[in-house]
Amino acid sequence: MTEHLSACPSIHRIGVVGCGLMGLGIIELCARAGLDVVGTVRSPSAVEQRRARLEDSLANAAHRGKITEDEVLACLERVHFTTDLLDLADRQFVIESITENRAVKTELFTELDKIVEDPEAVLASTTSSLSIMGMGRTTNRPTHVLGVHFFSPAQTVPLVELIPSLHTDASVVDRAADFLTGPLGKEVIRSTDRTGFVVNTLLVPYLLSAVRMVESGFATPEVIDQGMRRGCGHPIGPLKLVDLIGMDVIASVANALYEEFKEPLYAPPPLLRRMVEGGLLGKKSGRGFYTYT
Incomplete structure (x- = not known):
């Protein structure tokens, strides 16, 4: 370069x-x-x-x-x-x-x-x-x-x-x-100086929706990720992406978005908050929605 x-x-x-x-x-x-x-x-x-x-x-x-x-x-x-x-x-x-x-x-x-x-x-x-x-x-x-x-x-x-x-x-x-x-x-x-900027304003609600689907028992992480990869052509599923970014980072961004806009779609689900509390942060901690060695 x-x-x-x-x-x-x-x-x-x-x-x-x-x-x-x-x-x-x-x-x-x-x-x-x-x-x-x-x-x-x-x-x-x-x-x-x-x-x-x-x-x-x-x-x-x-x-x-x-x-x-x-x-x-x-x-x-x-x-x-x-x-x-x-x-x-x-x-x-x-x-x-x-x-x-x-x-x-x-x-x-x-x-x-x-x-x-x-x-x-x-x-x-x-x-x-x-x-x-x-x-x-x-x-x-x-x-x-x-x-x-x-x-x-x-x-x-x-x-x-x-x-x-x-x-x-x-x-x-x-x-x-x-x-x-x-x-x-x-x-x-x-981007203008507003919480989430361009990408996270669109991305985070999508990721939180996937977490809510797991939380409600509607579908497993594997099924959700397979659906978005094979059905929508995404290179990585939403829950694998949450693991890669880190639960704590996603929760922090979600909290900031909710604090600014007060819209329910930005509120971090209880499951996400509990995983952060328990140190299940995703790939960097060895366990999130998936287990890593």
Whole structure:
């Protein structure tokens, strides 16, 4: 992807806060685009752990012929993991990818505003449901705060939702769009700053309906998923998709949608809430609607 680098020469130093599944995917995506990336983690032990996961993912890409062994080494040289947010001071585009919690995210944006030195730097959130306006207002640069909602795995799924708030400057939105479509090679759709944006506003009620069908005993997960795959041509069934995304993430987005719109179709079913309470989060916990080893 390095051939795209000249399309947006002004942005080449990237920061990623939070190196879970989504954050690591974004780091890999940026490194493969030839960009200099700093990823922040919570603890020293997580530094080596995240680097090992990145190495595994890049090795897998090389095994599938997506990149060469030399490119794997080059990507790893472009990435630095740290526990210190101060290491983001010189970044030009900082992407927040932490837990979907309004208070935690807004606190982080307040910190980033003080740390990132370049007044033209873009501060972006990967939130799937929370207010961009709310995060921007905790900074002294709301004109440079926006949402960039990647889809997992970020290094392979082509789409990104770009969400400005009412305060975001139009030139900043255009610069972010050029960066996403240029160096990162993504397809971009723009959404207004409302809970769920475009994709989740349509997707989440569909997923919740599938959960309700299981909850009522109307059909099993296997039958529901088979019906949507074989009957409607979906690449993955709704309940397998819930497991892949994570029960906690779906419940969080559903709660945010219901809080904003107060429509019953957005309310998380009791079964979903109980599974989250019991730690049955899907693939990442080993058990959801299906069991994983």
